[in-house]
Amino acid sequence: MHDIRRLGLQVFAAPNNLTGEAQIQVKAREIDFVTSFGKNLQALLDILGITRMIRKENGSELKTKTVKGTLKSGEVGEGEEIPMSQYTVEEQTFDKIKIEKYRKGVSLEAIADKGYEAAVQDTDEEFKSDLRNVVSDKFYKQLMAGSLVGHESTWQMAVAMAIGKVKDKFKKMKRTVTGVAAWVNTLDVYKYVGAADITLQTAFGFEYMKNFLGADVVFISSEIPENVVIATPLNNMVAYYVDPGDSEFAKAGLVFTTDPETGFIGFHSEGSYGRMISDNFAIMGLRLFCEYLDAIAYISVGGSDTQTLGTLNVTSEAGSEAGTTKLTVKEQLMSMRNCWKYKDAAAATAVTYGMDVKNWSKWDGESEITSTAGHHITLVECDQNYKAVRSGDVTVTVNPGA
Structure with missing residues (x-):
């Protein structure tokens, strides 16, 4: 027999890999x-x-998908060929x-x-x-890249038109809208309701209300800029x-x-x-995603029938190499089809809504720009036709080098 005193405490040790x-x-x-x-x-x-x-x-x-095409008239005479409606995705x-x-x-x-x-x-x-x-x-x-853009004079009208635009878009695509979700800025909601009590619910960090202002669900977030309403059909999201x-x-x-x-x-x-x-x-690896970018409405408040130039908040800091500057713009592009253009000059460049900036320099939103200290860089967001929709200007700070 073994002498247990010689074996000591190891007799009672737990076996390896025991789930304790x-x-x-x-x-x-x-x-x-x-x-x-x-x-x-x-x-x-x-x-x-x-x-x-x-x-x-x-x-x-x-x-993302974009549907293009027009429904041809169905009013044809007896025996006449029916015109074909063609749609492309x-x-x-x-x-x-x-x-x-x-x-x-x-x-x-x-x-x-x-x-x-x-x-x-x-x-x-x-x-x-x-x-x-x-x-x-x-x-x-x-959501910020939605291409169904527009301007309205009041916030309430912006909400209504955002809902209307996405419903109209899906109708033209021959799709049925199962419901509409809207996103609005937190402060805009409280300006609208004033002293009235509102009850917000939360899911996955999103605050929301159901059946508010004509939308099936309205998400309230400070991530949405003030005076902006975004909407899309519920069945546009996957x-x-x-x-x-x-x-x-x-x-x-x-x-x-x-x-x-x-x-x-x-x-x-x-x-x-x-x-x-x-x-x-x-x-x-998780993504909430909208299939149709042109079924996301991005409606801003304060525009008019003669649309006015929007404002960009641009800052400049010294770049990583001598003679370069690093630009930062607070806003994101309103549409994937839009792009950034800029002009570097000794003074700010005047910009008007719809101005053609095709020949300006293109910026990818990240790369550093070679410039001169004290110069002005005027940054423009332009649409697919190179027409200015928003603009901002900043006095350049560059890396002076050694």
Whole structure:
């Protein structure tokens, strides 16, 4: 027989790879993270009438569609040939959907200071909030690119016309509108309702009201500029995802917990002894997307029948190389068909609505520009015909070099 005294405590050591209380707690936390994230997103999809997410392969192109064509008259005489109505659908690549990787850590000191529950819960909620913002920011970017543009004199009329324009667009496309969603600025809503109480609900970080001002659902956000109304049919919106639980990842030793009902996000937590932190990883490829860009209405308030030039807020800072400047413009292009044009001169260049800027220099919105300190760069947003719709000017700051 063995002498148990010689064997000591090792007799009672747990076998390797035993699933203990700590592992169960970590797994439960991972499940809670992906489940709450998925349910929150599903609540938004339900509001939008999106019945299911469409799975895409990693790196798939997301394409918007434009329908062109005119219905020919049906008034033809007896025996005469009936004219054919021809419609074409043009596709244009808007973006790609791909798996995106995120990481955050909770330090040993934070856990010691606040306790495990508080430290983890606080950071997990902030992590989920930031991940939601990744999805919503991309969606807002596309909404801002809507090409069904217009101007109205009052905010109420802008809401009405935004709804009317998208319904009319779908009618011309021979599609039935299942409902309309609108997006408005938070301050604009409160200016309109005044002292009246309004009840807002929240889903996936989006605040909304149902059946307001003629729209089936109205989303209220400070991401929408003041005096702007955006609208699109509910059935213009789709949701895409890349499966974070792909078996190929697991084969590579990268195993993530996913919600089997939704599969929107993958989450994994583990201890990192080298830095004494609880390391947390999330992967997702999620997109809310509008199929028809020309069925997104972007209506601004303050225009008139003789449309006026909009304003761009432009800033300049020293570029990374000598003699260059880095421009930043607060506003996004109102339509994907629009583009940035600029003129560099000793003084500001006067711009009027509809002015032809075809021969101005083109800017991609990111690249640094070679200029001279004290010069003026006049930036213009122009439509597909190179007619100015918005303009801004800034005094240039350049990198002086060595």
